[in-house]
Amino acid sequence: MNMDQLKRQAAARALEEVRDGMQLGLGTGSTAKHFVELLGERVAAGLEVIGVPTSEATRADAERCGVKLTTLDEIDHLDLTIDGADEIDAELNLIKGGGGALLREKIVAAASDRMIVIADDSKWVPTLGKFPLPVEVIPFGLGATRRAIEKAFAECGVSGQMAVRKAKDGHVFVTDGGHWIVDAQLGRIADPPGLAKALSAIPGVVEHGLFIGLASSAVLAGGDGIRVIERRKPKGDQE
Numbered sequence: 001m002n003m004d005q006l007k008r009q010a011a012a013r014a015l016e017e018v019r020d021g022m023q024l025g026l027g028t029g030s031t032a033k034h035f036v037e038l039l040g041e042r043v044a045a046g047l048e049v050i051g052v053p054t055s056e057a058t059r060a061d062a063e064r065c066g067v068k069l070t071t072l073d074e075i076d077h078l079d080l081t082i083d084g085a086d087e088i089d090a091e092l093n094l095i096k097g098g099g100g101a102l103l104r105e106k107i108v109a110a111a112s113d114r115m116i117v118i119a120d121d122s123k124w125v126p127t128l129g130k131f132p133l134p135v136e137v138i139p140f141g142l143g144a145t146r147r148a149i150e151k152a153f154a155e156c157g158v159s160g161q162m163a164v165r166k167a168k169d170g171h172v173f174v175t176d177g178g179h180w181i182v183d184a185q186l187g188r189i190a191d192p193p194g195l196a197k198a199l200s201a202i203p204g205v206v207e208h209g210l211f212i213g214l215a216s217s218a219v220l221a222g223g224d225g226i227r228v229i230e231r232r233k234p235k236g237d238q239e
């Protein structure tokens with residue numbers, strides 16, 4: 001089975017958790033896209049749900065698949081968010097943002113009672129950090145923000161090259177919110193909650209790709225089948 005088939009399997013397993021009437025957060029990326037497509041098939045067969053997309057790309061996919069959409073201004077909470085991840089550790093801390101949608105993804109995950117992360121099992125890691133950590137920044141004052149980020153890294157015992165993300169056409173990648181992303185090659189993040197806190201305190205940082213205490217469970221599809229890992233601590237508990 002290839003990686004794309006594994007992603008679709010994880011998406012299909014998460015779909016089993018969806019019930020009639022649910023308000024859903026819809027993630028971004030190739031795995032989340034499988035989920036939206038499979039959800040669309042269930043909607044065509046009569047399932048009643050409404051979704052909040054985490055990116056303009058997911059909005060377009062959901063519309064194409066016939067999934068009804070709303071916003072977090074129109075509803076007051078989400079029952080369940082299903083989203084992919086770039087790395088997942090045993091505490092269900094995540095690195096997200098490979099697709100550049102981390103800001104909306106975090107807003108949606110935080111507004112959701114539960115978040116299920118879906119992935120092929122290559123995303124399961126002993127320690128976060130091999131995948132470059134995305135940090136979404138305001139373009140104004142980028143030099144100062146980068147220096148503050150470097151200082152936060154040093155205080156948290158990590159270091160590595162930083163690069164402003166480029167789109168395929170070579171221009172700076174601009175997020176749905178109009179911001180830029182700095183990708184940091186840290187290799188190993190020993191204390192993800194500590195680093196998350198330090199980055200959140202920097203004025204020019206809009207958001208970062210460390211998702212701490214947000215995922216309720218992870219559905220990992222691999223050659224040996226599907227594994228579901230449940231979070232041991234309640235949502236939002238970062239200790």
Ligand SMILES: O=C(CO)[C@H](O)[C@H](O)COP(=O)(O)O
Pocket residue numbers: 027028029030031032083084085086095096097098099100101102105
């Ligand atoms: O965080 C994300 C987008 O911002 C994605 O969920 C993450 O990059 C995983 O993507 P894929 O499912 O394509 O591997």
